[in-house]
Amino acid sequence: MTLTVTNLTKQYGNFTALNNFNYDFTPGVYGLLGPNGAGKSTLMNIITDNLKATSGEVTFDGKPTGEMGAEFRRLLGFMPQQQGIYPNFTLERFLYYMAALKGMKKEEAKEDINRLLKLVNLSDSGSKRLGGFSGGMKQRALVAQAMLGNPKIIILDEPTAGLDPKERIRIRNLVAEIAFEKIVIIATHVVSDIEFIAKEVLLLKQGEIIGSGQPHRLCEKITDKVFEITADENQLSEISGKFKVGNISRDEKNIYVRVISDNPPTDYDYKPCKPELEDLYLYYFD
Numbered sequence: 263m264t265l266t267v268t269n270l271t272k273q274y275g276n277f278t279a280l281n282n283f284n285y286d287f288t289p290g291v292y293g294l295l296g297p298n299g300a301g302k303s304t305l306m307n308i309i310t311d312n313l314k315a316t317s318g319e320v321t322f323d324g325k326p327t328g329e330m331g332a333e334f335r336r337l338l339g340f341m342p343q344q345q346g347i348y349p350n351f352t353l354e355r356f357l358y359y360m361a362a363l364k365g366m367k368k369e370e371a372k373e374d375i376n377r378l379l380k381l382v383n384l385s386d387s388g389s390k391r392l393g394g395f396s397g398g399m400k401q402r403a404l405v406a407q408a409m410l411g412n413p414k415i416i417i418l419d420e421p422t423a424g425l426d427p428k429e430r431i432r433i434r435n436l437v438a439e440i441a442f443e444k445i446v447i448i449a450t451h452v453v454s455d456i457e458f459i460a461k462e463v464l465l466l467k468q469g470e471i472i473g474s475g476q477p478h479r480l481c482e483k484i485t486d487k488v489f490e491i492t493a494d495e496n497q498l499s500e501i502s503g504k505f506k507v508g509n510i511s512r513d514e515k516n517i518y519v520r521v522i523s524d525n526p527p528t529d530y531d532y533k534p535c536k537p538e539l540e541d542l543y544l545y546y547f548d
């Protein structure tokens with residue numbers, strides 16, 4: 263099972279939102295990582311056929327998805343970045359409605375909805391109105407909607423946006439759970455959302471892939487470029503001016519500043535560190 267994106271370009275007038283994007287997706291979780299405006303939603307909207315590309319092609323097992331029509335839509339579950347929900351709908355009604363749009367029969371939908379409500383831990387809320395849901399409950403309802411009909415390809419556009427850390431973890435674990443034998447693509451600008459669950463990470467910057475692969479392999483790009491400086495308070499602004507700064511921590515005596523730098527910060531008391539995905543993100547995007 264392969265979803266192939268070939269030479270995909272999207273222009274809005276003279277502005278290029280996606281520039282000659284190429285990738286093969288096979289079963290597993292893919293993290294599409296990049297800052298706001300990188301082109302993540304543009305890519306997802308094109309893959310899901312909600313937006314027309316300027317040029318290029320998306321194929322599933324060799325067949326152009328545009329020609330597959332309903333056949334492709336049945337394979338696909340999508341959680342868009344902005345999704346209007348009907349505040350007066352109960353969760354169950356919303357899911358039945360979305361199932362109907364996917365062409366599922368009522369009986370089939372019923373079974374599936376019960377299964378999904380359990381999976382997203384909302385079994386007790388099926389008869390509650392969406393208008394009264396917390397942010398985390400809404401996001402989980404939208405993830406459930408994307409999984410109706412057990413699609414082989416699941417595309418989630420910033421499913422953790424606006425969630426607190428506990429809710430983020432819940433969504434992350436959910437994604438990891440459902441990923442078996444599926445192609446799951448998840449867009450985020452938060453490294454920790456995908457750091458440990460992604461088979462591969464795609465770094466997207468201004469519409470182009472600037473790096474991709476297994477997270478630890480990607481991090482090899484900045485081997486010897488991550489350091490921890492032991493500093494005192496009055497060195498802090500100077501250090502921030504010279505380097506890309508990651509975590510800052512402190513104890514009673516010192517401040518420890520994680521920096522990403524092409525050369526060792528020899529003017530300071532430093533030690534090398536093992537690079538992590540967050541360092542890579544800062545290296546490319548800060």
Ligand code: ADP
Binds near residue numbers: 277298303
């Ligand atoms: P991301 O999801 O990574 O934040 P988007 O794909 O939403 O990025 O947007 C990529 C770029 O394309 C942004 O600079 C955005 O302003 C621009 N863009 C998106 N949609 C439109 C549109 N309909 N018209 C013009 N520019 C757009």
Ligand code: MG
Binds near residue numbers: 420
């Ligand atoms: Mg987006």
